[in-house]
Amino acid sequence: MSASGRTRRAAAPLARRSFLAGTAAAAAALALQGCARGESTSAQPGTTSLSNDNATWDEGYRSAGRALKAITGSALRPLSNPSVTSYQQVVQMTLQTSKASDLVKWASGYQLKRLARTDGLTDLTGVWDRYVSKGWVRDASRDAASYRGKVYGIPLYESYYVLFYSKPVFAKLGLSAPGSWAELLHCAEVLKRNGITPFLASQVGGWPAIEWFQELVTKVDPRFYQKLVTGQASYTDAPARRAMDIWQDFMRKGWMTSPDFDQARGPGALKSGTVGMFLHGTWQAQGMTAVGMKPGVDYGACILPTVQPSTPKSVIAESGVFVVPRRASSHGAAMANVGAWLDPSVQRVWSDFLQDSSANPTVRSGNPVVAQLQQDIAREHRIPLIRYWEASPPSLIQGNTDDLGGFMAGQTSPATTLRRMQERARDEWAAWRRDEA
Amino acid sequence: MAPAVLLVVAFLLAPFVWTIYRSFFSDSRTSPFSWFDNYSRFASDPALTRSVQNTLMWVVGTVLLPFVLGLAIACMTNATRWSRAARLCVVLPYALSGAAVAVVWNFMLTTDGAVNQVLTNLHLGSLAHGWLLTWPGNTIVMILANAWQATGVAVILFLVGLQSIPPETLEAGALDGAGSWQQFRHIVLPQLRPVSIIVIGMSLVNGLKSFDLIWVLTQGGPGRATETLAVSMYNETFLELRPGVGAAIAVVLTVIVLAASWLYLRRQLDVKGE
Incomplete structure (x- = not known):
């Protein structure tokens, strides 16, 4: 009994060691294969x-x-x-x-x-x-x-940042694409009166919080935006404050969707008529098609009007x-x-x-709505402006985007939000320039 | 033993030591040695201060709720005819991943989600609001969502504990005239002590490292208001591109988890004499 017992005791560790060694070898082989990255990125002719x-x-x-x-x-x-x-x-x-x-x-x-x-x-x-x-x-x-x-x-x-709108809803309410700030406000009032949320605004996923900020600042003063994103102007300057006040006013009037509205649902909301206008990149046209909306029939698009008629016209490009x-x-x-x-x-x-x-620029878009926008942008000599997400050092943009998300949720006032953004801008621009030096 | 030690050294200790080392270097392009600058952000960055507050709330919530609810459900379903079905209902969420739970709760908690729709239909529209938008409400509802999932394992553990209690002890108590509450308080609860230690210890660690539910529901937002230390660590490292600060948060979080677990378990096991 003792002999067999010894045999069992001796055999068990050996088997376990063999098993462990085998497993370790297999894991090592898999790891090496993974590290070699032989399949996905290695050269494949053609x-x-x-x-x-x-x-x-x-x-x-x-x-x-x-x-x-x-x-x-x-x-x-x-x-x-x-x-x-x-x-x-x-x-x-x-x-x-x-x-x-x-x-x-x-x-x-x-x-x-x-x-x-x-x-x-x-x-x-x-x-x-x-x-x-x-x-x-x-x-x-x-x-x-x-x-x-x-x-x-x-x-x-x-891509350009534009206001998509529902053509059937606008036609039913006797509205047309807003060509001026006063017309934009009129559209929003009529839509709201008819139980439709005028604008889609979201901070789900983080980055969408920049959309209304960049759009409103550029429609208040595009030259200021150019200085702002290159660190030559302050977030606490008057144009930024004006843009944030407009934004807050829109939210207080109930003109914007709740900040936790996922903009992936935007095309569906536009189609069902629960949202009137959807500020987004023209690449969203593909999403409109995906929910069965036809360009020029079910939806149109225009660029957000400038706040003052004399403000130079611009467009955010991505x-x-x-x-x-x-x-x-x-x-x-x-x-x-x-x-x-x-x-x-x-x-x-x-x-x-x-x-x-x-x-x-020689290739005209196959989508008639986008093609018309291309034509209008060229005809009106709109100033092309880089999207906020790419316009300043990434750490600055990420932090400021978080702050804008907090503002949308009502956590901070326009003044506090802008002050924080400016403090971060000061630090991050200094860090970026130090690194470049 | 040697292969196990090697694996622990290679995959646990070495990265940990490297993380500590990295936490003392700046995040600028040349990454100079910066002493405790990355750690000093805990005092200067309001997002990290809020993150610490949230982590404490998570710890309290994830320890108290699964413990109390788990014990109550286990006691109520221990010896009833419908106990199997009831237990299944409670335990089932535990089988779901944190991300799946978050997707379900996202459907419930968004401003136009199920909870607000039910409230509106019940003419309680004044109570409807953005559950995930304002602090501290958003952190609290996420703790409740987490409790919905985490209570299952506490129920299982308490049921095992309840079924291991010798019935004679309860019979003896009954013969001595102890009522239901007295039996529970003086006979059942003391015998559940080993299980309670495990449930609280597990909940403590889970609370400190909570990540997946928060990430899927709010990504730590809006405005970094719902971050816990685990989320802040990820956010600083991969989104804000400050790996040094991320490493400092990781070190602080690890120290807190280890210290809390060690203090708690040492105290509990010492009392038991083991």
């Missing part, structure tokens, strides 16, 4: 990998990729990570590896500058200059794609960019693809998918 944070665009990338392949021989292979936060971490980490994605979708402005200063991106100045010579990109947006004089991003699209990591697995193919991305034949397919305006 395609270039594309890191993307919007999975609903994958089909569009594939379609545009087929048009690209006809020019460069390489299609697009989208790799999506729909969580923006984790996407940013993954991109920043993979830039340091030897198998970075070939193309990466990124934000422009200071978000791009922050990524470019890691020294992990390819200089695309030559590509940009060739596009300019063909008239396929607006050179006015060069700064938003540059860092220290070199271009690091090629525009992916160009442009994502493609960047090429220096250590991209198929660097040559990636450069060929960014060099052909703004080709009209590619942009035709991409713009039709996105239902939005192309970054190539």
